[in-house]
Amino acid sequence: MERPYIICHMLTSLDGKITGDYLEEERTAYFIDEYEKIHERYGCKAWMCGRITMEEHFTFGHKLDLTHENIPTIPRTDFIAKTDTKSYVIAVDPSGKLGWTKNYISEWNENRTEDHIVEVLTEQVSDAYLDHLQKIGISYIFGGKEQLDFTIVVQKLKKLFSIDQLMLEGGGVINGSFLNEGLIDELSLVLVPIADGSSNSLTLFEASSHIQKTKPVNFDLKAIEKMDNGGLWMKYVTRKE
Ligand SMILES: NC(=O)c1ccc[n+]([C@@H]2O[C@H](COP(=O)([O-])OP(=O)(O)OC[C@H]3O[C@@H](n4cnc5c(N)ncnc54)[C@H](OP(=O)(O)O)[C@@H]3O)[C@@H](O)[C@H]2O)c1
Structure with a gap:
């Protein structure tokens, strides 16, 4: 490959939010810590x-x-x-x-x-x-x-x-641009078992003025792990059309 393998590593609420008050909940601290450990575990060079x-x-x-x-x-x-x-x-x-x-x-x-x-x-x-x-x-x-x-x-x-391996770690605008340019190979999602419930929190992939036209992207499940405290770590790979 002429470019690195790209893994988008993110933490979201049950409703797909990457920002919002749920991040301040006491229960979320454990998942933020786990998010950092998974970052280390991947061992990407960048x-x-x-x-x-x-x-x-x-x-x-x-x-x-x-x-x-x-x-x-x-x-x-x-x-x-x-x-x-x-x-x-x-x-x-x-x-x-x-x-x-x-x-x-x-x-x-x-x-x-x-x-x-x-x-x-x-x-x-x-x-x-x-x-x-x-x-x-x-x-x-x-x-x-x-x-x-x-x-x-x-x-x-x-x-x-x-x-050779790049970890893309947000926010929603940059993730949206990478998704749109077909540059995400893998998605690593830490799912926090809280619904944020707010309509103005950012989601995992945001549309922005940098993108002319959005299109859906298909993923296949690669692995799933139950975490303590009711969370999930999900790994998806992009389906190459
Ligand atoms: N839950 C999580 O796992 C997680 C992870 C990371 C971040 N976050 C949260 O995400 C929030 C920020 O997200 P965001 O979506 O607002 O911002 P962002 O993606 O972090 O940054 C957006 C900025 O990056 C530059 N940029 C991004 N894409 C570009 C493109 N295609 N072309 C040109 N410039 C581009 C622009 O900078 P200029 O404005 O300077 O032009 C743009 O305003 C923060 O609150 C952060 O805490 C959450």
Whole structure:
């Protein structure tokens, strides 16, 4: 395969919500913990999240002050800061909003290891942001001029970083784009036995302005495990039409 095998690993309520008040219930803490253990168990070399998830769980909304002057134009070519690392985290951040100050993730969230950060950008990003990433040693790749083409992005991840297995870990918007581009090979779902019941919580796969037309995608059940506390871990593989 020219691209990594892609596993979408997510935690949902009984009504398919990935956000909502059910995440704050005492009972859910056990499942969040199990979700992290399954992440480890897969042992993928890389995992990926959208900008909003990264901001919520990793950079915690930290903003950079990049109002320096005299930043020369930086060519829009991929920048590889590190390839001798065990694992990578891939941040989909088309216009360069994430306020990273270190080039590895454990600095931001103790649940994760020293994964080296790779930013996925469009050419619309500012020179100041590229300069900042270079200075702190964060790798970046371009996925398009104005819009991201994830097929190109994942091919680059394989070619430039030898990533053979990628774990896609939300949120709903990025998952929806991958589903739509036929880029999900496997779905790993931790099902929490609570119905969220809210209509404005996000679902597993969201439609967005990035997608012109949605289409249903078929999956086949690969494995199912009963968890303590009434939950399920379900593994599905995408049916290749
Ligand atoms: N339950 C779970 O297992 C789980 C896992 C992960 C996340 N979550 C939750 O999901 C929520 C966030 O989900 P979300 O759907 O709002 O956001 P998201 O998918 O995390 O991030 C969306 C952002 O990523 C960039 N992006 C994603 N797809 C793109 C595309 N096709 N083209 C260009 N840019 C793209 C855009 O950034 P810009 O806006 O900068 O252009 C977009 O706004 C959080 O509350 C998080 O806690 C839950």
